[in-house]
Amino acid sequence: MGKTNEVDGVDIPPELRNAIINQEGVWGLFINNSENSMSVIFSILRKELNLSLAEIASIRKKVPGVILTGTQIEMERLRGILSSTNMPVSVLKLEDKTC
Structure with a gap:
């Protein structure tokens, strides 16, 4: 059985995730801050x-910049989780369709 990915608490097969990315593109979680207080974000992500x-x-090492990529739903979910940190986190659509 293949590896699954979680979207909004639901595991999806890689084939479905790839189909979503092919249709909607790759999205990235962007952090434009490299302060020491970023450890809270990394703790939450871990x-x-x-x-x-x-x-x-x-x-x-990717900060500032796109630290993770995936579907729009995956990245929006992470942004929502990280919103409690009051750190500048955004979701961007990327040109490259690989993740």
Whole structure:
């Protein structure tokens, strides 16, 4: 069985996620801040996405910029979760259709 991705708390198969990306494009979670207080955002992302410390370290290097990519729904969900941090987080549609 293939790996699934979670969208709004529901696991979806990779084939469906790829179809959504092919139709709607790739979206990115953009952070335009590199302050030390960003650790709160990375802590939330680590917990929410079950990321390792190595994965978080890799994501940290992308700030400021697009730190994660996926479907619009996935990125909007993460932005909503991170809104409690009062940090500047936005969702952008990307030109590249790979994620």
